[in-house]
Amino acid sequence: MTDVTPSRDEPPYRRIVKEIRRRISEGELTPGDPVPSTRRIAQEWGVALATATKALTTLRMEGAVETRPRAGTVVAAAPTTTARARGHRPQGPSTTGPTPAPTEQELTLGRIVRTAIDIADAEGLSALSMRGVAARLGVAAMSPYRYVTSKDDLILLMADAAYGEQSYPGTAPAGWRARAELGARTLWTLHRRHPWLAQLDSLTRPLLVPNLMVHGEWLLSALDGHGVDTTTLFDIHVLLYSHVQGLAVHLEREAHAAATTGQSEDQWMDSRTSDLQALVQSGRFPTFTRVVSSFGDGYDLRLDTLFELGLKALLDGLAPVIEAGGGELHG
Incomplete structure (x- = not known):
């Protein structure tokens, strides 16, 4: 644990700020490198999460670090000046520095x-x-x-x-399938942008917020008008949403696992090579062994590809149900 025992006039977060600045100035951390997360700071320096957050906020406001989606906080792409790195704010107006924090009134x-x-x-x-x-x-x-x-x-x-960040065109595409595809892909885009969305609700306890209802309304209206009974109509709408959410939940889980273990997905798989070899060499799983052995450089799990494959399979399977008025789904 790094010592952050404060002097009489220096709060703990300032000690953390100075240490991370030192690592940046001496090249231990270079532009684009991740800096310790709030949880890592709390563990390394033995401080509360609020103190760790304040330290990162100070560095961010000085321009020493920046936040990138899913990458977390990293050393700023444009290195700060020596004066700013030492904690001195530049004089006069700046058009390129960080956005100032709002006052209580703002x-x-x-x-x-x-x-x-x-x-x-x-x-x-x-x-x-x-x-x-x-x-x-x-x-x-x-x-x-x-x-x-x-x-x-x-x-x-x-x-x-x-x-609410994405909406739909005033004139809908022709055909139920094109409209359903647009609805599903729009939801996937939003979950890709904000992976935490997939953690918020379950199919049995849905998230009842107006802008999610906008997407539900789009999917329901895409499927409506084909003679499908209302229960089947709603079931299909839930299936399409669950396809998006079921894949998107792994985006956040992988990001959390990477932050917790310090290993990327590829690094984690590399560390399990001996376990994989043991399964292959056991002779108990011949189909698995044949398939895995055919990959050469390994299997690249691509969630975007799985999303499109699953969406096509779902809609192919649902097409006769919708076009037959729903009779085949519960029959």
Whole structure:
């Protein structure tokens, strides 16, 4: 554990900031390299998550680090000046520096929701906290509570905002299948952009927010008008949504696993080579052995490819059901 025992006039987060600045200035961390996450800082320096968040927020506001979706916080692509790296703010106006934090008077619900989405995109939903949002915004810890009563309520607002980022054309494509494909691909795009969305609900306890309903309305209207009974109509709509969510849930899980283990997907697989060889050499799984042995450089699991393959299979299978008025699905 790194020592962050503060001097009488220096809070712990400043010690962390100085140490990460040192690593950057001495080349231990170079542009694009990940810096420790809030959880890693909390563990390494023995501080609270709020302190770790404040340290990263300070570095971000100075321009030393930047947040990239799913990559987390990394050393800024454009190295900061020596003066800024030492904690001195440049004099005079700047058109290229980081956006200044809002004052208490400038704080709005929209800023809070957008900041929370940025945190969840970069570090996962587990890294989200009300204190962390306040620290990222540079306001008092309790300030966000003036606009939203709890983290759970904030997450609902985040989901509604995220699902509202894409809409549909006023003139729909011709044919139920083209409309259903557009609806499914739009949802997949949003889940790709915000992987934490797939963690929020289950099919039995759906997320009831207006902008998700927009996507549901689009899919239902695409399937309606073909003589399909309402139960079958809704079942098909749920199946299409579950295809998106079922694959998207692995986006967040992989990001969390990479952050926890420090290994990429390929590195993790490489570390399991001996286990895979043992299964192949056991002789118990001949089909698996034949298929795996045919890959050469290995199997590349591509979620986008699986999404398209599954969507085509679903719609191919559902086509006679819809076009026959739903009689074959429950018959």
